[in-house]
Amino acid sequence: MQSLDTTNVYLEVLALHSEYSACLDAGEFERWPDFFIDQCDYRIQSRENFDAKLPLSIMWLEGKGMMLDRVYGVRETLYHDPYYQRHVVSTPRIVAATDEEIHTETNYIVIRTKRDTFSELFNVGRYIDTIRRTPDGLKFKARTCVFDSEWIRNSIIYPI
Template sequence: MQGLNDFMDVLALHGEYSACLDAGEFERWPDLFLENCDYRIQSRENYDARLPLSIMWLEGKGMLKDRVYSVRETLYHDPYYQRHIVSAPRIVAVNEDEIQAETNYLVIRTKRDTFSELFNVGRYLDSMRRTPDGLKFKSRACVFDSEWIRNSIIYPI
């Protein structure tokens, strides 16, 4: 039964993650992570070659909050909406404190004056830790499949 509970907890965290980003509620995003966390967006090519170069690499909840501040206050960009489509997670490992999972994702971007477009596709590689407030991300690697990205990535994936 614990396996089903773990699966449901991972699904709930993924649902909350997608909902806050798709609604543009970026201030809630850091609360889904532990204080000492790691978030990165990296090409599949670099990930597979074990090269550290990432297009976004944030270490610690403070850096996630800085990113939210940047999105809201300092970055000039053409606003857009995101819509996450996320597969069922594949739980890779479970121990007393942590769950490791891999999940496919697809992000569609819509600018106010254009048609929706495929923005980013890849997989999440997650390490999640159990806390009194439920699962939180210890690390999330967004490994995108293409070697190219459209324009720049402003919002978290």
């Protein structure tokens, strides 16, 4: 097996995280599923459940079809007080990498701002990702957003 260019892999992962965050922060949710392969897994799960290896998640989407349904729900059917998100994402830690897949862990903070209030810390945790190399570049095969607190404010409407 040929040795991986770890610097290039690292830069590609950084670019993926940067574009992903920019997409969500701009509210371009229709583009969000494009960051994933068709047979993907997206979860938002408490640290307590993740550490205990319990499957309960506050959001669990399997495949792009479920992601597209979530986007439709956010845009067309869910009634909620709109807000802006701002992601602050650490540099990723590459846990393992092959020519086909990259496993990473990356810390995140999401700040929420409603139009008529001060910004607030909304969600803090880490992304645990399996990233697949595709002809269209890197895509998430699995993304688990493990949030640290046992509490969340109200509900999570937008992807993290």
